[in-house]
Amino acid sequence: MIATVSTKYEWKLFDDISSKLESKTLCAAAEQSEVLRDQYITGLLSDKVVEGLVCLPPETFDQDVERARQAEEADTLLKTMEMSRNRGEENSLRPRLLSNGYRMSFGRCTSKMCLGVLGALFLATAIGAFVVSGYVLVTYKHYDSFTTAQYALIPATFFTFVGVVFLITGFIGCWSMCNENKCLLFSFFLALLLILTLLITSVTLSFTYKSQINELIVNSSMDALYKYGPLDGRETIQVDFMQTQMQCCGFTNYTDWVSTPWGHQHPDEVPKSCCKSGIVCTGSMSNITTINVRGCYPKWKELLTSNIKQIAVGSLSLTLILLVGMVCTCSLLCYKRRDPNYSSLN
Template structure:
């Protein structure tokens, strides 16, 4: 067995073995992205931003199954099995590239989507028919320790603040301080940073993490396809009786 076959088999066996680990990791990443978006779902109108996460989870499911196929086909040097494994790797590779493209597209749209949706939700704060928006804003401000869209003064232009003597909600208070009344002239008792930049950073970090993981596994898939080609071509040459000529 020549060096090319040994190297290619090693690569494919390694690829098959990490299919399970990769599947588990991709499932975790996809779930993490969905959870991050779902937690603050009231502020995200464009649900297509979850497409990359759905693709990642779909990939992870098939990886558990096809890892065994690749391992068996490599050990047996089955041309049919390796060809099937090549198709599998190529499809997963294409899906990962698609997920990367979607991630790049939607990562750039996060800012505009948040600006539009957060303005709507914050303007509905305190309404009798918008209790869900009120709870969402309070949860967001406590969770991210922020206040207002851009900063705590963003509340000045809202209907709720005008009706409540130009104050901010108690969810803006630092550590729910009992001394905090929500007055704008007490910034030392308030979380003064805006919620939009914090939420934007959180969502972009989640997508960025997912993109790095996808890119890493896409590179492994590329070398896996090359290894399948090497083993298939060498195996076909041996079975046809071809012998290399040496000077």
């Protein structure tokens, strides 16, 4: 059995030595190696020297050879620095020596820390998404008359899906930080890419269908006002709830009630849910100081507009976080390919 490495040095399987060591080994004469010279063998591989041969177990062959090669490179740099010191060039060579090991270790450690922080952040976000989803499911029944049936569960479904994706991504991130497994790292990268794609898609669709969504809200809200009347009716309960919670009256303003069937039965009046809180009110339009005159749609639109900036900042921040996570994951994957001393090599 012969194994040839990049040093042009042949290692052979010696059965007699293997029997002494009670394991299969690849051996070669130490003094003939172009890389594994005696000074490195005695310092790094002394426990593997048997009868003038360097013997390496096959499973650690590549790592041990690379360690010795790096040791020789370091020794060469030290000698070069010694020569350069006399010429005043030491400072130009020192960074090359330091960068061989410390820079890679620092970069890998930083990437692992980023993965850990991202994993914890995604787990926290998943919990928040589940809480929001539950809140939407509980409170949506008060507003489902203002949207068509096919959109009734979209908010809760969206936040539930986001929670599941972030939960899985968070676990993968924390697990890959601990195990540093190639498969886990690649899975984490794909999960981040999926979240980034979903984020870009959702933002794009929101802007694309903004006018359609606005038209849907206008039509369904006016329809709910025209169905207002029966005390136990769903539309009546939900319109009253909306006007009380948002301190508004009607759709555009309080005069919208004049043209509704309920307004025809109650001239110059608005529902008592239009009354200002803490004030004795009969709902009469003759005394508008006791009722809310602003419509619910302007208030809703104002609230949405005020939150657009926060939504934009949040989306941009999440995008940057995802990009940082993808870069850190790629860095760890590259370290696993380049660093032969990487302890979790699979």
